[in-house]
Amino acid sequence: MNERPGESRESMVTRYFGEPIKRNEDPRLLTGRGTFVDDIRPPGLLHAAFLRSPFAHARILSIRTEKARALPGVVAVYTHADLPPALQEPLPKLIPHPALIHHKTQYALAPDKVRHVGEPIAVVIAENRYVAEDALELIEVEYDPLPPVVDLEQAIQPDAPLVHEDAGTNVCAHYTQRVGNVEEAFAKAAYVFTERFVIDRGTAAPMECRGVVAQWEPKMRQLTVWDSTQAPIPIRNGLARLFGLPQSSVRVIAPDIGGGFGPKIMMFYPEEVVVPFAAMQLERPVKWIEDRLENFVAMNQEREQIHEASIAVDKEGRILGVKTVFLYDAGAYIPYGLIVPIVASTTLPGPYKIPNYHCEFRAVFTNKTIVSPYRGAGRPHGVFVMERLMDRVARELNLDRAEVRRRNFIQPDEFPYDVGLIYQDNAPLIYDSGNYPACLEKALEMIGYDRWPSERERYRREGRYVGLGLACYVEGSGIGPYEGCRVTVEPSGKVYAATSVGTQGQGHFTSFAQIIADILSVPVEDVTITTGDSGAFSWGTGTFASRAAVVAGNAVALAAQAVREKALRVAATLLEARVEDLELRDGRVFVRGVPGRSLSLGEIAVAANPLRGTIPEEWEQPGLEATRYFAPPRGTFSNGVHAAILEVDIHTGMINILKYVVVHDCGRIINPMILDGQIRGGVAQGIGNAFYEKLVYDENGQLLTRTFMDYLLPTAMEVPEVEIAHVETPSPLNPLGVKGAGEAGTIPVPAVFASAIDDALAEFSVRITEMPLSPNRLLEIIRTARERSKEAKSPR
Amino acid sequence: MKRRAQTNASRRTPQARRSKQAKVSLPPLWTRKEIRLRVNGVEYTSTVDVRMTLVDFLRHELGLTGTHVGCEHGVCGACTILLDGQAVRSCLLFAVQADGAEITTVEGLGTPERLHPLQEAFRDHHALQCGFCTPGFLMSTLAFLRENPEPSDEQIREVLAGNLCRCTGYQGIIDAVRDAAQRLRSGYGA
Numbered sequence: 001m002n003e004r005p006g007e008s009r010e011s012m013v014t015r016y017f018g019e020p021i022k023r024n025e026d027p028r029l030l031t032g033r034g035t036f037v038d039d040i041r042p043p044g045l046l047h048a049a050f051l052r053s054p055f056a057h058a059r060i061l062s063i064r065t066e067k068a069r070a071l072p073g074v075v076a077v078y079t080h081a082d083l084p085p086a087l088q089e090p091l092p093k094l095i096p097h098p099a100l101i102h103h104k105t106q107y108a109l110a111p112d113k114v115r116h117v118g119e120p121i122a123v124v125i126a127e128n129r130y131v132a133e134d135a136l137e138l139i140e141v142e143y144d145p146l147p148p149v150v151d152l153e154q155a156i157q158p159d160a161p162l163v164h165e166d167a168g169t170n171v172c173a174h175y176t177q178r179v180g181n182v183e184e185a186f187a188k189a190a191y192v193f194t195e196r197f198v199i200d201r202g203t204a205a206p207m208e209c210r211g212v213v214a215q216w217e218p219k220m221r222q223l224t225v226w227d228s229t230q231a232p233i234p235i236r237n238g239l240a241r242l243f244g245l246p247q248s249s250v251r252v253i254a255p256d257i258g259g260g261f262g263p264k265i266m267m268f269y270p271e272e273v274v275v276p277f278a279a280m281q282l283e284r285p286v287k288w289i290e291d292r293l294e295n296f297v298a299m300n301q302e303r304e305q306i307h308e309a310s311i312a313v314d315k316e317g318r319i320l321g322v323k324t325v326f327l328y329d330a331g332a333y334i335p336y337g338l339i340v341p342i343v344a345s346t347t348l349p350g351p352y353k354i355p356n357y358h359c360e361f362r363a364v365f366t367n368k369t370i371v372s373p374y375r376g377a378g379r380p381h382g383v384f385v386m387e388r389l390m391d392r393v394a395r396e397l398n399l400d401r402a403e404v405r406r407r408n409f410i411q412p413d414e415f416p417y418d419v420g421l422i423y424q425d426n427a428p429l430i431y432d433s434g435n436y437p438a439c440l441e442k443a444l445e446m447i448g449y450d451r452w453p454s455e456r457e458r459y460r461r462e463g464r465y466v467g468l469g470l471a472c473y474v475e476g477s478g479i480g481p482y483e484g485c486r487v488t489v490e491p492s493g494k495v496y497a498a499t500s501v502g503t504q505g506q507g508h509f510t511s512f513a514q515i516i517a518d519i520l521s522v523p524v525e526d527v528t529i530t531t532g533d534s535g536a537f538s539w540g541t542g543t544f545a546s547r548a549a550v551v552a553g554n555a556v557a558l559a560a561q562a563v564r565e566k567a568l569r570v571a572a573t574l575l576e577a578r579v580e581d582l583e584l585r586d587g588r589v590f591v592r593g594v595p596g597r598s599l600s601l602g603e604i605a606v607a608a609n610p611l612r613g614t615i616p617e618e619w620e621q622p623g624l625e626a627t628r629y630f631a632p633p634r635g636t637f638s639n640g641v642h643a644a645i646l647e648v649d650i651h652t653g654m655i656n657i658l659k660y661v662v663v664h665d666c667g668r669i670i671n672p673m674i675l676d677g678q679i680r681g682g683v684a685q686g687i688g689n690a691f692y693e694k695l696v697y698d699e700n701g702q703l704l705t706r707t708f709m710d711y712l713l714p715t716a717m718e719v720p721e722v723e724i725a726h727v728e729t730p731s732p733l734n735p736l737g738v739k740g741a742g743e744a745g746t747i748p749v750p751a752v753f754a755s756a757i758d759d760a761l762a763e764f765s766v767r768i769t770e771m772p773l774s775p776n777r778l779l780e781i782i783r784t785a786r787e788r789s790k791e792a793k794s795p796r
Numbered sequence: 797m798k799r800r801a802q803t804n805a806s807r808r809t810p811q812a813r814r815s816k817q818a819k820v821s822l823p824p825l826w827t828r829k830e831i832r833l834r835v836n837g838v839e840y841t842s843t844v845d846v847r848m849t850l851v852d853f854l855r856h857e858l859g860l861t862g863t864h865v866g867c868e869h870g871v872c873g874a875c876t877i878l879l880d881g882q883a884v885r886s887c888l889l890f891a892v893q894a895d896g897a898e899i900t901t902v903e904g905l906g907t908p909e910r911l912h913p914l915q916e917a918f919r920d921h922h923a924l925q926c927g928f929c930t931p932g933f934l935m936s937t938l939a940f941l942r943e944n945p946e947p948s949d950e951q952i953r954e955v956l957a958g959n960l961c962r963c964t965g966y967q968g969i970i971d972a973v974r975d976a977a978q979r980l981r982s983g984y985g986a
Contacts, residue, residue, distance in 0.1 A: 022919055027908035029927030030915040032862015032901065036928065039861035130847060207866045207874055207962050208928045258864070258928025259962050292867040505926025505963050677922045680965030708871035708960065716956035716966040745965075 016514035016524050020673035024525065025509040034256040037211035038289045040226045045213075046075055048275055048288035049132035051122040051139050052298065053114035056148035056367035056701025057161065060112050060121065060141060068124060068138040073131035076282060077139065078274070079122045080109040086242050087277060091268050095337035099175035100363070102167040106333040106370065108270045108277075114143075115163055115332035116369050117702055118297025120270045125278050125286055148367040148701040152306055152329045155364045163332055163365035172334055173363040177345060179420035180356035182312075185321030189312035193392045197307040198770040199381050199750075201329070201695040202688065203299065204374045205713055206504075208258020209290035210299060212271050214279035223250045225276055228257050230265035230502050231542025236534040238267050239276060247538070254532030260504035261685070262374040263300040265544050266335065271298075296706045300336075301695060302374035304329035305344060305361075305381050311389040312356075317397050317404045321356035324348060324385055328363045329371060336372035338363060339424050343378030343476065346421050346429050347747075348386045350474050351436040351639055352408040357420070367701045373544065375685055379475060379747045384771055387471040387751035391758060392767075401755070402444055405472055409436045412729075424545075425479040427634035433729045434639050439663045440472060442725055443641035446661040456759070465650055466658065469756025470643040471748035477638050477666075477740025478550025478731070482631035483540050485552065487516060487559040489567070489624035491609075493587060493602030495520060495527045497559070500540020501552045502532030506742065507674040508548060512556045514670060515736070519560035520567075520601065522587045539629070546638070546740025549670060554630040554734045562626035569618055570608045571599050636731040638739040640664040642683075642748045646756040653779030655691060655757070657720040665727040667739040675741055676724050682745015684719045689746065690753040692718065694772045764789050831895040835860065836904030844891045851875045853891035854901060862902040862931050866960070873959030876932040877901050883939035902931035905938070914938060917976035918969070925963035933959050937973050945981055949974065 028034055065077040080088060090105040110121050122139055126132035149155045149163055155170040163170055186192055213226040223245060229235050229252070236252040243250070257264065266272075271288050279286040290298065307326040313319055328341040345359035390408075394401040410417050412435045419429040448455070452468050459466040487497045497516055499508070513527035520527075530536045540552075564584060571589040572579045581592050590598040599607075605624040608615075615622055645659040662679055669675055692712040696704045705711040722745075730737030754768035757778070764785035773781075827846045832839070835858060844853055849868075854860045854877070866874030868887045875886040878900040906912035911919065914934055924930040933956070940947070940955045947955075952973045956966060 023922070025927070026919040026924060027911060027915075029924055029930055030902075030911060030918055030934070031906060031908050032860070032903045032931050033908060034862075034927050036861075036864070038855070038865065041856070041859070041861075130845065205962055206928075207872060207926070207960060208864070209866075256928075257926060258866075259926045261962070289865075292869065292872075505924075505928075507925070673922050677925055677964060677968060680967050681925060681963045682965075684965035685962070707869055708867050709869070713960050713962065715958075715960065716953045716970060719966050721967055722965065 016517045018669055019671065021510055021514055021524055021671055023507050023510040024513055025507070029256070036208055036256045036258055037213055037226050037228045040213045040255070042213070042215050042285040044284050046125050046127065046282065046284050046286045047129040047132050048278060048286055049124050049129060049136055050120045050271065050288070051136045052294065053110065053117055053119040053121055055114060055143055055145050056117050056150065057146040058114050059144040059146060060110060060114065061144055062142045063122060064140040065122065067140070068135040071131065071135045071138060073127040074124060074135045075127065076125040076278065077122060077135065078109065078278065080107065080111045083108055083277065087273055091273070091335065092238060094267050094335050095339060097173070097338045100173040100334065100338055102164065102172035103337070104164050104167065104172065104333050104365070105335045106270060108273050116367050118294065118369060119332070123274050123278065125282065150366060150368065150697055150699060150701045152304060152327050152364055152366060155366050156327065156362065163367055170365045171362045172330060172365055173338055175338060176358070176360040177421050178358050179354070180321070182321045182323050182356040182358040185356035186310070186312045189320045190315045191396060192310055192312045193389065193396060194308070194310040195388060195392060195769055197309060197385050197388065199303055199305045199384065200772060201301050201304045202374070202693045202772065203296065203301050203695055203711065204261035204263045206259030206261055206264065209292060209295040210264065210269065210271065211289040212275040213285065213287045214276035215285040216280040216283060218283050221245070221249050223276060223280065225252045227252055227254055227272060228264055229254050229272070230257070230260045230504060230544055231267070232502050232532050233500055233534045233538065233540040234267055234542060235272060239273070242273060243276070243280065251535040253535065254502035257502060257504040260543065262302070262377060262544065263372060264504065265542055266300060266372060292708070293706060296711070297369055297703055300370045300372040301331070302340065302371050302377070303381070303689070304371065307381070307385050309385045309389060311393060313393050317393050317399050317407055319352055319354050319408050322349070322354050322389065323358040325360045328361050329366055329368065330363045331366060331368045331370040333370050334363060335370065340371060340373055340378040342424050344381040346423050347379040347382030347474065347476065349419055350383060350386050351410055351472050353410055368697060375682065376743050376746045377545070379473070379743060380689060380750055383471060383473045383748050384751045384754070387748065388754060388769065391755050401470065402440060402449060405440060406437065412437070423476055423635060425635055430634060431474065431637045432731050432733050434474070434637060434665060435727055435729050436472065436639060438727050439639060439641045439665055442727065443470065443643045443661055443663040446663065446723060446725060447643035447645065447659060465648045465760040466645060467648070467756040467758065467760025468643065468645050469752040469754065469759060470641060471751035471755060472641045473639060473748045475546065475638045475740065475744055475747060476635045477546035478632060478734070479545055479547055479635040480551065480632050481541060482629050483552040483555045484537060484627060484629040485555040485559040486537060486625065486627040487563045489520070489563060489601045489605045491602050491606045493526070493600055495522055496530070497527065497556060498530040498536040499552050499556060500537045501543045501548045503543060506543070506548060506678065507671065511549060511670045511674055512553065515553060515557050516560040519557065519564055520587070521584050522601065546742035550636060550734060550738050550740050551630055551632060553670065553738060554736050555628055557736055558628035558630055559626050562628055563624055566619070566626060567601055567604050567624055570604050573616060574599060574604070574607055630734065632733055636667070636733050636739045638664070638666040638741060638744055640744055642752045644752050644756050646753065646760060648757060648760045648778070650782050653775035653782065660720050661723045662745065663725045663727060664741065664744050665729050666741040666744065667731045668728060668737040669726060670738060678741050679724055679745040680722050682743060683722050683749060684714050686746040686749025687719060688714045689772055690750040691773050694774060761785065829892050831892055833894050833897050833899060835899045836901060846890065846892050848891045849887055850889040850891045850894050851886035854886060860901050860903050864928055864931060866929065871960065872929070873936060874929050874932040876935040876959065878935055878939055881939065883936045902934055905934060913979040914976040917972040917979060921968045921972040921975060923964060923968040923972035929959060929961045933961065933969055937976070941977055941980055945977060947977055
């Protein structure tokens with residue numbers, strides 16, 4: 001790779017990097033000119049509707065589609081039997097792991113058995129969606145319902161029904177990681193505290209449901225797919241393989257995406273292969289847009305885990321060891337492998353020095369919707385468990401909560417810090433940099449921690465139950481393998497850059513443009529970014545795990561830097577000067593000290609692509625263009641502290657957030673406005689995870705919370721103002737010094753809520769060990785706790 | 797779901813093996829009706845299936861794809877438009893119900909080159925990320941500010957609670973609405 005952009009930045013004016021630049025993408029999104037998947041309308045478009053299992057677990061005895069096919073307006077009906085062999089196989093195993101013994105993946109259309117409500121069985125293609133749904137009614141399916149496995153702990157019992165009979169068990173993986181010797185540490189500890197934590201399911205609920213539009217041009221043998229995916233390039237590669245086409249014959253475009261948050265990355269969702277299949281069969285474009293009822297059962301979910309966790313400490317509250325043994329609910333299939341439970345295990349140690357650590361989990365099949373990462377992806381679980389244990393230590397040892405954390409922090413001079421585990425990217429879990437004490441002290445100052453004991457007293461005198469909660473976390477981000485970018489200066493002088501990642505609202509059209517604008521010294525509005533189009537850039541993975549700014553952002557910087565160098569080399573030839581004597585300023589290359597001699601980037605771009613003559617060897621290739629990749633050896637680790645003051649109404653179970661503060665460190669900041677937006681939005685989702693959002697399944701595996709009337713997303717009434725401060729500890733692992741921030745807002749919120757509620761209700765000895773809560777659940781907890789404390793007092 | 801709410805088979809009854817019995821006859825699906833309406837100042841006459849929702853009509857028949865479909869059960873507010881000046885959810889109305897109406901969609905506000913003051917305030921306060929819910933927020937807010945030119949923060953939060961946003965955490969939107977109220981009051985750009 002060429003010179004690191006960071007090294008030469010001193011000589012460059014950074015007009016944009018670090019500034020709250022308004023977003024380039026906003027004008028079109030604000031005026032209804034965005035292009036979401038459902039806005040794609042090729043001529044001759046047909047519409048698909050999927051017949052989905054109404055049972056959590058059933059054998060399919062027969063499917064009759066004649067009546068549906070006969071309905072006017074219906075063009076085709078497909079079931080498993082109609083698919084080509086490649087689509088009859090289970091869909092690809094995304095991320096294998098040696099411990100994942102039964103790597104069962106989903107089918108395009110269910111062959112002989114359904115394993116969760118919402119699993120697709122057949123698809124109708126019709127002239128419009130209304131008729132397609134009419135036809136679903138006419139498909140006759142004969143089911144033999146089987147007893148479902150819904151409860152995670154029942155699923156591991158020996159007599160539990162089997163989700164996959166041939167596996168012989170519902171446990172598909174059992175994986176343990178150890179640091180030191182936890183048994184020894186526990187044996188000699190002054191105190192050991194054990195707790196059981198239950199974390200339930202939620203859904204990402206992006207405001208745009210999923211969607212696929214596929215168009216096959218038989219003469220060109222070209223398949224174009226518009227897909228609401230976070231990873232268009234892997235989808236392109238997979239589709240090419242499934243349909244036996246060269247990758248160059250398949251183009252996957254993720255246009256504007258209405259929020260992703262994790263579940264929009266899968267390979268594949270059944271619809272992502274069935275819709276292109278139908279388009280190729282019928283030689284007409286086909287569209288499928290997921291509706292919200294489908295989304296609740298057909299888009300992947302997350303969060304269900306049950307932890308038995310213990311912490312061993314000495315008399316001063318210093319951690320000697322931590323042990324967690326947990327169950328991870330995979331749902332009906334496990335295409336995404338063990339990413340979520342591994343992230344939970346490896347996030348748990350957080351900012352603390354834990355000399356002895358044992359984490360062990362079993363991944364378990366149940367007859368529920370598939371689980372794959374959702375914003376946080378195991379991190380909220382790890383943080384919830386660890387921070388709850390830290391609060392427990394403080395309470396039992398009668399120590400200050402902040403002080404217990406201070407005593408155990410990894411110190412700023414101890415980086416790089418090897419935690420001793422293997423992270424989700426199969427690389428050692430080594431924290432690259434950070435300043436954990438500084439973040440905590442800043443958060444304590446913002447929340448008014450010193451004043452809190454007297455404040456709390458005052459509230460109690462007023463009859464109010466108000467508590468302060470805090471939680472610390474480390475967020476793994478910016479993992480490999482790589483991303484790329486091609487930067488081109490056109491003869492107009494405008495700059496175009498194509499990146500390998502997709503975008504779902506993170507502001508890449510602006511933040512990437514800021515990086516390029518500084519390096520090439522052009523106005524940020526003159527930089528146009530293309531994301532999420534495999535036709536524009538061919539190699540990449542996707543936007544997930546808070547990695548786009550880190551991995552793609554650095555590729556963007558490297559490519560822009562290469563173009564800058566190229567521009568100087570070409571200008572040197574044209575201006576008959578040495579490169580060292582040139583400077584790039586306001587989009588022009590000047591000879592230092594000779595103001596009259598200069599060329600604009602556009603003029604250099606023209607000269608670099610001549611119609612006669614030759615290309616000098618030092619120009620390497622024609623044009624002002626460069627493609628670069630950035631491949632970090634391992635992830636970079638952001639961190640932060642959230643603190644909140646919450647009021648609990650003990651008569652209704654409702655809570656009111658009086659103050660919420662976030663101190664965050666994601667290294668160097670590209671655009672503080674965008675960063676704060678990511679954090680605020682994350683906190684809002686975290687509030688949902690903590691208190692409002694729960695997917696409730698009944699004993700038959702039916703999802704009872706299947707509308708926005710039953711599944712409550714936080715609204716403007718529930719989400720408070722969030723005060724944010726930043727600490728900037730650059731990452732040494734990438735030229736820009738940046739770290740990821742996409743999940744930072746969400747991760748610790750349930751832990752903060754639990755901590756604050758415990759504090760507010762200390763006199764009832766309430767100890768929150770579950771997430772999400774809800775007003776009614778909190779009321780139950782309060783009632784139980786009050787009765788218990790009454791009983792404890794009454795014998796006297 | 798375009799046609800009906802999906803029925804959940806909530807009990808496993810071994811007898812009811814044939815849970816998806818086909819109906820013998822279907823109701824008349826093809827009833828069509830002519831409607832006339834004005835959208836963003838343009839007069840349209842169109843013959844539509846009576847069961848077509850207003851949002852599908854706007855998006856698929858008129859090609860006005862700025863109005864988005866988020867839930868199709870009237871909660872998320874992404875499909876909010878102005879119908880005779882009132883903010884309504886176009887997923888809860890049939891196109892035929894808009895016969896004779898005057899409709900404004902997000903396309904009827906500003907253009908990328910010349911944003912409406914409300915749109916400008918949204919941009920200045922980072923009130924959008926993915927932009928999917930944004931047209932609904934703009935239309936709800938527009939109707940609200942016409943009736944409440946000087947809203948309190950509490951009133952702003954209350955009206956915004958009728959729309960769901962999953963990206964922003966609402967703070968930017970609240971700031972934008974407060975600022976837009978000010979801009980509109982001072983006649984800026986109006």
